[in-house]
Amino acid sequence: MLLSFKDAAVEPLWSHLDLAVNSGEFIAVLGPNGVGKSTLLGTILGTRKLTAGSVDVNCRVGYIPQQRMFPAELPLRARDLVSLSLAHGTLRNRRPSRGKVDELLAEVGATGIADRRVGQLSGGQQQLIRQAQALANSPQLLLADEPLLSLDPARQEDTVQKLDKWRRERGTSIIFVTHSINPVLDFISNVLYIAPFGHLYGTVDEVMRSEVLSGLYGSKVNVIKVDGRLIVV
Numbered sequence: 001m002l003l004s005f006k007d008a009a010v011e012p013l014w015s016h017l018d019l020a021v022n023s024g025e026f027i028a029v030l031g032p033n034g035v036g037k038s039t040l041l042g043t044i045l046g047t048r049k050l051t052a053g054s055v056d057v058n059c060r061v062g063y064i065p066q067q068r069m070f071p072a073e074l075p076l077r078a079r080d081l082v083s084l085s086l087a088h089g090t091l092r093n094r095r096p097s098r099g100k101v102d103e104l105l106a107e108v109g110a111t112g113i114a115d116r117r118v119g120q121l122s123g124g125q126q127q128l129i130r131q132a133q134a135l136a137n138s139p140q141l142l143l144a145d146e147p148l149l150s151l152d153p154a155r156q157e158d159t160v161q162k163l164d165k166w167r168r169e170r171g172t173s174i175i176f177v178t179h180s181i182n183p184v185l186d187f188i189s190n191v192l193y194i195a196p197f198g199h200l201y202g203t204v205d206e207v208m209r210s211e212v213l214s215g216l217y218g219s220k221v222n223v224i225k226v227d228g229r230l231i232v233v
């Protein structure tokens with residue numbers, strides 16, 4: 001098992017969380033603003049403390065943080081940042097090969113921007129560089145905090161497919177925080193839905209139901225399926 005939460009809580013956000021993540025799983029974390037989705041990732045990374053229960057992390061973790069712009073004047077190219085992430089944890093003065101950097105940039109579809117300064121890239125382009133950085137240490141568990149935010153629909157689809165390919169080829173698990181389930185609907189094994197009146201973990205069919213979400217929100221919620229897409233009203 002890569003990760004487990006036992007009766008875990010970060011009060012007052014969420015509590016009594018039991019969750020076990022095994023190799024190769026693709027889990028979506030959904031819920032409204034401010035319920036503690038990023039906080040959940042923080043407890044796995046060790047940057048946020050649980051107020052009760054325990055979390056056990058038994059693997060290498062990669063992290064794609066929520067959108068933040070690199071400073072405009074940062075004097076580093078995209079390839080330099082990926083190279084630094086690859087060098088992390090290796091012996092001093094041992095620079096990662098250019099081939100490995102190029103491979104990672106190609107993996108996320110960022111070959112064309114490898115030599116551009118990161119601070120001058122668009123939000124979506126910077127997001128691709130963050131993905132390459134997160135994959136640099138060959139994580140067994142990848143935490144992605146709203147990685148589709150500044151991407152156009154084609155890029156969103158491309159990103160989800162690339163991450164899923166990475167998962168299938170390497171057995172990496174993915175915990176994917178998102179406001180919209182549709183871009184990942186065809187790929188996820190399970191959903192953790194966190195809402196003001198509780199959380200539920202299960203398959204899409206178990207969680208994405210009107211009566212279940214109404215209970216979690218404490219008010220009437222309708223889940224409608226239109227053309228294979230889920231709409232929560």
Ligand SMILES: Nc1ncnc2c1ncn2[C@@H]1O[C@H](COP(=O)(O)OP(=O)(O)OP(=O)(O)O)[C@@H](O)[C@H]1O
Binds near residue numbers: 013039
């Ligand atoms: N380091 C911190 N210490 C204390 N409280 C924090 C910290 N970081 C965030 N919070 C608070 O915890 C709550 C949950 O924040 P979090 O970012 O986890 O929510 P979220 O579900 O990811 O929201 P969003 O969908 O808006 O990104 C918010 O009220 C936030 O202000």
